Each structure stands twice: as C-alpha cells, then as structure tokens.
Amino acid sequence: MTSGEASPLLEFRQVNTHYGAVHILKDVDLSIYPGELVCLLGGNASGKTTTLKTLLGMVIPTSGEVLLNGEVVNGKPTSFRVENGVTMVPENRRLFKRLSVRENLELGAYLRNDRDGIEADMERVFGLFPRVKERIGQKAGTLSGGEQQMVAIGRALMSRPTVLLMDEPSMGLAPALVQQNFELIQQINDDGMTVFMVEQNANMALSIADRGWVLQSGAVVLDDTAEALLANPEMRAAYLGDDRAD
Amino acid sequence: MTATLAPSGSSVALDWRRALLWGGICALSLVSVSLIGLPVGMNKRILIEPVLSLGYLFLLWIPLVFGYVATTVVVLEGVEARKSGVADLLAGLTAGLMGGIGLTLLMVGLDTVNIRKPLVNWSPQLFRLLTFERGLEFGIPVWLGICAGLGLVGAVLHQLPAVARRVMSWVLFGVMAVAILEAVIDDLAEGFHLEWLTDALYYKKGGTEGLTVTSAVVLALVLAALPVVTGGRVKAAVDHYRDAPSEDRRRTSLVLFGAIAVACVGLPMILGGIVNELLANVGLFLLLALGLNIVVGLAGLLDLGYVAFFAVGGYTTSVLTSSNSPFFAPEWHFGIALLFVVVMAAVAGLLIGAPVIRMRGDYLAIVTLGFGEIVRLLFLSDWLKPYFGGSQGITKVNPVDIGPFKVQGSDPRSVFYLVLFFCALAIYVSWRLQGSRLGRAWMATREDEQVAEAMGINTVNAKLMAFVVGATMAAFSGAVLAAKVGSVFPKSFEILVSIIILVVVIVGGMGNIAGVMVGSLVLIGILGGPRQPGLLQEFQSYKLLIYGALLVFMMLKRPEGLVPSARRSRELHQDEYLQDAWLGDEAETEGDQGAPS
Ligand SMILES: Nc1ncnc2c1ncn2[C@@H]1O[C@H](COP(=O)(O)OP(=O)(O)OP(=O)(O)O)[C@@H](O)[C@H]1O
Ligand SMILES: [Mg+2]
Numbered sequence: 086m087t088s089g090e091a092s093p094l095l096e097f098r099q100v101n102t103h104y105g106a107v108h109i110l111k112d113v114d115l116s117i118y119p120g121e122l123v124c125l126l127g128g129n130a131s132g133k134t135t136t137l138k139t140l141l142g143m144v145i146p147t148s149g150e151v152l153l154n155g156e157v158v159n160g161k162p163t164s165f166r167v168e169n170g171v172t173m174v175p176e177n178r179r180l181f182k183r184l185s186v187r188e189n190l191e192l193g194a195y196l197r198n199d200r201d202g203i204e205a206d207m208e209r210v211f212g213l214f215p216r217v218k219e220r221i222g223q224k225a226g227t228l229s230g231g232e233q234q235m236v237a238i239g240r241a242l243m244s245r246p247t248v249l250l251m252d253e254p255s256m257g258l259a260p261a262l263v264q265q266n267f268e269l270i271q272q273i274n275d276d277g278m279t280v281f282m283v284e285q286n287a288n289m290a291l292s293i294a295d296r297g298w299v300l301q302s303g304a305v306v307l308d309d310t311a312e313a314l315l316a317n318p319e320m321r322a323a324y325l326g327d328d329r330a331d
Numbered sequence: 332m333t334a335t336l337a338p339s340g341s342s343v344a345l346d347w348r349r350a351l352l353w354g355g356i357c358a359l360s361l362v363s364v365s366l367i368g369l370p371v372g373m374n375k376r377i378l379i380e381p382v383l384s385l386g387y388l389f390l391l392w393i394p395l396v397f398g399y400v401a402t403t404v405v406v407l408e409g410v411e412a413r414k415s416g417v418a419d420l421l422a423g424l425t426a427g428l429m430g431g432i433g434l435t436l437l438m439v440g441l442d443t444v445n446i447r448k449p450l451v452n453w454s455p456q457l458f459r460l461l462t463f464e465r466g467l468e469f470g471i472p473v474w475l476g477i478c479a480g481l482g483l484v485g486a487v488l489h490q491l492p493a494v495a496r497r498v499m500s501w502v503l504f505g506v507m508a509v510a511i512l513e514a515v516i517d518d519l520a521e522g523f524h525l526e527w528l529t530d531a532l533y534y535k536k537g538g539t540e541g542l543t544v545t546s547a548v549v550l551a552l553v554l555a556a557l558p559v560v561t562g563g564r565v566k567a568a569v570d571h572y573r574d575a576p577s578e579d580r581r582r583t584s585l586v587l588f589g590a591i592a593v594a595c596v597g598l599p600m601i602l603g604g605i606v607n608e609l610l611a612n613v614g615l616f617l618l619l620a621l622g623l624n625i626v627v628g629l630a631g632l633l634d635l636g637y638v639a640f641f642a643v644g645g646y647t648t649s650v651l652t653s654s655n656s657p658f659f660a661p662e663w664h665f666g667i668a669l670l671f672v673v674v675m676a677a678v679a680g681l682l683i684g685a686p687v688i689r690m691r692g693d694y695l696a697i698v699t700l701g702f703g704e705i706v707r708l709l710f711l712s713d714w715l716k717p718y719f720g721g722s723q724g725i726t727k728v729n730p731v732d733i734g735p736f737k738v739q740g741s742d743p744r745s746v747f748y749l750v751l752f753f754c755a756l757a758i759y760v761s762w763r764l765q766g767s768r769l770g771r772a773w774m775a776t777r778e779d780e781q782v783a784e785a786m787g788i789n790t791v792n793a794k795l796m797a798f799v800v801g802a803t804m805a806a807f808s809g810a811v812l813a814a815k816v817g818s819v820f821p822k823s824f825e826i827l828v829s830i831i832i833l834v835v836v837i838v839g840g841m842g843n844i845a846g847v848m849v850g851s852l853v854l855i856g857i858l859g860g861p862r863q864p865g866l867l868q869e870f871q872s873y874k875l876l877i878y879g880a881l882l883v884f885m886m887l888k889r890p891e892g893l894v895p896s897a898r899r900s901r902e903l904h905q906d907e908y909l910q911d912a913w914l915g916d917e918a919e920t921e922g923d924q925g926a927p928s
Contacts, residue, residue, distance in 0.1 A: 141785060143781070143784055143785060162789070163784055163785065163787055164787035164788075164789060166787075167785075167786065167787035168787065173785050175781075175782055175785060179779055179781075179782045181774070181775055181778035181779055181782070181783075182778060182779075183778055184774060184775075184778060188771070188774070191771065192771060192775050192783075192786055192788075193786060195768070195771065195772070195775070195786050195787055195788055196786075196787045240786075244786070244787070
C-alpha cells in the first residue's frame, strides 16, 4: 500500500518528550503514509501511548517536529488535529461510562457542526456495528467488553478521521474477539482509512500490518516491513517469543 | 419455635434473628429520638387536638415502620419465596414490643438516675411526656401496648392487597400533611376566601393549632374516597407518562411546566405574607442550587466554597446601591449594579476557578472549601473594614425601584417576583446549556477528562465556563438577598450555606433541573435554609440533623435523587432488561466455545 511518491500524512522528526524531567521518547522518527496500516510495537512503559498522545497534541514534544499533512503542528492544540482528521481510540476503550451510547457517539463528533453529516455517519457506524444501534440508549458502562470496543471505534469514526490511532485495541478482549477485532481493523483499513496501531500482541499486529516499528525505552530500535519484522531473529526472541509464552 | 409456628407450606422459615435485629434497632431508634429531644421539642405542635402532637408522632411512626420492615419477605430469584403467615404477625409484634421495651427501660432510667449533665434531654419533661404525666405504672403498659400494636399493624400491612396499602398510606400522609401544613393552608384559604373551610378543619382556639378529631376523621374519609372516585386513573396517567415515547413525554412536560409557571405568577397575588416569604427564600436557594447544579452536577466539579460567589453578589450589590457603604457609595440603581454583579461574578469565578482547574475530586473540594472561607474572612476582616464594614456589614441597601413597584424585604411578594424572574432565567439557561455543545463538553469532562481532551474538547475552558456560569447564578441570588434583607453581613455567608445548597442538589438529583426545583421546594420550603426559617419553624434546632440524616439516606438508598431524570429511570429499566440479554449472550458464547473443542 505504501506509495513512495506520496508525502507522509503524519510524521515525527527527531521527537523527544519529557514527563517532568524524565526523558520518555528519544529522537523518534516516524512516518505514516495515506492508506497504510502500520503498527508500533514495544513492551510495557516503552512509550507507545506517549507516542500517540504526542501525535494528538496531548503531550508537547520538548524538541523535534510533529508534522500533519506536511505542516508542523507542534504548537497546535488537540482540537486542531482532530479537526484535521486525527482520532484516537484510547487504551482500554475508556468510554464515557455514565453517558448513553448515543451521547458517546455524539461526543466523537464534538468538533463537527454538520448535523446531517453527523446523522449520516452515525448510520454508517450502525451499519458497521448493528449491535451498537440496539444498545443506543444504554449507559456505555453497562455494555459488554466487545460492545464497548465497537462503541469506542464508532466514537472515533464519528469525527470522520483520515487516520485512526488505536492504543492496544486487543487489550482485555477474549481470544475470539481479538481475532475478530483485527479483522475489523483490516476491514476499516481496506475501506481507505489510514490506521496507526499500538500493540503488544506483535504476532497478530504484524500479520495484518504493512510496516512496523519497535520501540524500546522510548527509542525506535527496529523499523521495517511487517514480513521482515516477523522474520527478524532479534524480534522473534524479544517480542514474538514472549507472545507465545502468553 | 419456628417449627411449630411456621405454616407447613412454607419453604423458607421466617428468619427470627432478623426480626429480633430489627426489633433491637427499633428500640434504639425510639430511645435516640427521645434523647435527641424531638418529642419534647415538638410536643407543643398539636396535630390533632387533643390526642396527637408532632412530638408523639415522632415516636409512633417508628414501631410501625419497623414492624413492616422486619416482616418484609425477601424474594430471591430461583428460591421459592416464603409464604407469610401467622409467624409474620408475631414477628412484627415482637419487633414493636422490643421498641416498647426500649422505651420502658428509658422511662425507668429517667425515673431512677439523673445523667442530665451529658444528656441535656434526659429531662423530667421527657419523663412526663412518656408517662403521659401519670407515672410509670401507666406509661409502661401503655407504651408496650402501643408499640406492639403498631408493630403488628406494620406486619399486617404486608398481608393486605397492594391497593389497600397504597390507599392507607395516602390517607395517613394526607391527614398528617394537612395538619402539619396548617399555616400554608390557612394562608391559601384566606387568599381564596375559603376561611369557612379552615375554620371547620382546624381547632383554632386559644392559639392552638391542629385538626379536631372530627375533622381528622372526615378528612381521612374524604381522602380515602378520592382514590375510589378517580379509580386509579391518576396512577394510570403517571404510568402512561412514564412509558410514553419521548415526543409525548416532552409535550406533557411542557404543559406541566406551563401550569407551574402560571401558578408561580398567579398564586403569590392571593397568597399571604408567610407563604410569599417562604417562596422567596425557596427562590433564592433555587437560584443558588441551579448554579451549583451546573458546577457539580454537569461539570462534576465538587465546589464546596460556592457560597463565595453568593457573597460576591451580595456585597457588590450592597456597595453599589447602599447609601451607607463606607468607602464608595454611588447609590446606583439595582439594574446597573447587576451589570457589575455579572462582571464581579465572572472575575471571582475565574479567580477561584483558575488555580484549582487542574485539580481533581477531593483536592478540588478541599481547596474550594478553603477559598469559600477566605472570601468570608476577607469581608469580615479589619483590613477590608473601611470598604465592606467588617462584621457590621453594609446596611441601608436601597429597595429595588421598578417603575411603580418597589422590591424590599417588608413586601415579600415583590421579592418573590424578583427572585422568580432570576429563577426563570436560570432555569431557561440551565435547560439550554444542558443540551448544548458546552453541556456535552461538561458531561464528557466529568466522565473522563483525558478522553474528553482527546475528542478535541478544551477541558480547561469547559471547567472555567462552569465556574463562571455557576458563579453568576449565585451572585444574582446574592444581589436579591441584599435587596431583600436591605443589608449584608459576613455572617450570612458561612460555609453552611455551601453545604446546604449541596444537599439540596444531591437530594433533588444531581444534573437534573426538575430535581433541583423539587429539592429546593421541599428542603428550603419545609425545613428552611441556613438562616431562614422554613414552614416547620419548630424544626429550627433539628434542621441540620435532618439535613444530615436525609443526605445519608439519599446516598445509600437513592443516589439518583428524588426526581431521577427520565433518562436515568429508563436506564434502570434497561439494566434489568440488559441482565437477561447478557445472560443470553453468555449462554451463546459458551455454546460457541464448546462446539469446536
Ligand atoms: N502523565 C505522566 N506523568 C509521568 N510519567 C508518565 C506519565 N504518563 C506516562 N508516564 C511514564 O512514561 C513511560 C511511558 O509510558 P507509556 O504510557 O507511553 O507506556 P506504554 O508503552 O504505552 O506502556 P503500556 O504498554 O504499559 O501501555 C512510563 O514509564 C510511564 O510511567
Ligand atoms: Mg500504553
């Protein structure tokens, strides 16, 4: 899917971030092209979520540049990036638990003003997840885990994104659902959405991804196509082996 | 005991331990209510001349309720429910009797030892009240009899059909309400020129209040006849409203709302001073509660220093409209002062909001609590005395001049209309905000701040806006207070105000405008505000106790408030429905997983 010509949709150039004095991301370079399905792998506390938050403007880099559609957006607020097509499905789904499913979806479209377009997109979400429609008036906190995942993805789609950031989409789902979930991501990507996914489940993620990076203590240690990463002995030992032990 | 008494058909025996436990709690309740001083304190308030005073009522309801509770049949799914029978009646009797024993012990104690030092209500008056001034030998058997009897009645209630139970409680509450609300009913009757009715209804001799025995009986019969006449149509209408599609419900709500609005505008014309004064107080606190409802209910910011904004509104108005303001007394018109009230409220909202905006939950509560006190102490301080008058406050606030009318404390009706105007405004604003984009941003921020931010919501702005809107409503209330009382003192802005408004919001239902309205009407109207007497002036000294008890009860039993929003109650219904659906789901997945392996 990668097209050599096109310019990246999202890009990190030598990005460094700190929480207080603690150095988290270290000279990270990333580039995500339109239509790609890419993944970021890494162990606990390696800085994966931080990467996503930096892309979304919730963490401000201390040095380096974040580019969106070729434009430096370091100083731009989250709302700007959401308006320009970046959306995140947060770790653990994090729905607004005491609000209804409908309200959750509406909040996904918070920055939009086109009522008709919002309604149409809601119908599109219902088309993707008929179950969500059945549960439309229910409090989101009372949904089952699988249903919550559907609403979380639906909520993200409601902002009509061009790139979907997904933080560990398979976390906390039953094995059967994990498989289903990855198929869904692949389908969303096939429909033209750029997807940037953070995962610990390296085997699964690489089986559907085009390219991937491996993050270790905040630094990118591997940057390659999915096949190459799957074949990489270093990678096998560090991540894929772990996976099987699970 | 159980074996012999339990009817042979029952599958689960009556739990005697539970009955005894409730009996013990019944006894404890009776003794503690007595020692709190409620019976003696309320004994002067006659409900039915000459047989029942409010003081006795406080004792009598206890064995009745515990007799009922002790014999409630627990229904568990899948377990055949116990058939209630003779054993239950005995259990109710026992629970009541144990209450009577508690009172007996209390009477004997009162008679033999004197521990009045720590317990102020361990008094001869209590003894006289409990023994009906006829000594122990009369008091003990009578109370044992009364309590056991009421416990038995409580148990019998379970045996009656539900309709009969509903009619009985309706009659009981109705008669008590008519007796307790005598002052309001009097006031209303005067307005409608129905004095003959109240003259017939109430005793009214030598300044004593209360129904007569005859009128109580007649009233009970009339009340009992009402459900028969309406034939359950009221309940059907309520049920219909509840299940109606949201469109219809909306329309009904609008009609209801219109009716209330008409009543609010029309009634005060015919109402007397007492009720108008009460309503004005209700309005003042409703305005405060609506503001706090936005801050706490919608935006989820637990602001315990909310009274600060009330004070800012009151002092701004006083300084600008009083002839007696120590430093700067332009004596402007109230309307012009209001503009500055809005500005000052917004500034105060930002000043207090900005430093705490990054804090969450408990930290926010503690810091705002501090700010609330700081504001009061500043107004009280010697340092600012040249500007705000210290503890003497600012007096001689000019009445509000609106064309032919003057709003001042001596005319409660005018105050009510002024406050009504602000309340209407606040209700409208709250209602519009709730459904607005800002309202949604508040709710999202309340639920999960980080995710709200990820959706592109500027949570800092949203929270500051909540502070500013809430502060403005509180400041308006303060402005009206200044005009009503004609002065402001730091004493009017104690921390208790914040707490009571919070209780009003919680009891009414957080994030629910109708709930907040009901909460203010019930709590402020009946019990009274921190310094304002309510309808039941006798409760004055027990007000905080009742507020506290109510808060605990609501948090435990009904956290959604008195008036759960339509959506919430639907959700509760859905919870049940969901449970079934969920169980069905699990069965399915189990089946799925079972097949391949
Ligand atoms: N708000 C914060 N303040 C201080 N330190 C933080 C903060 N958020 C994250 N960190 C730290 O930054 C490091 C990277 O965190 P991050 O959430 O990016 O990890 P991750 O790769 O997503 O891990 P996981 O797979 O467990 O989710 C961790 O050591 C974490 O403790
Ligand atoms: Mg993470």
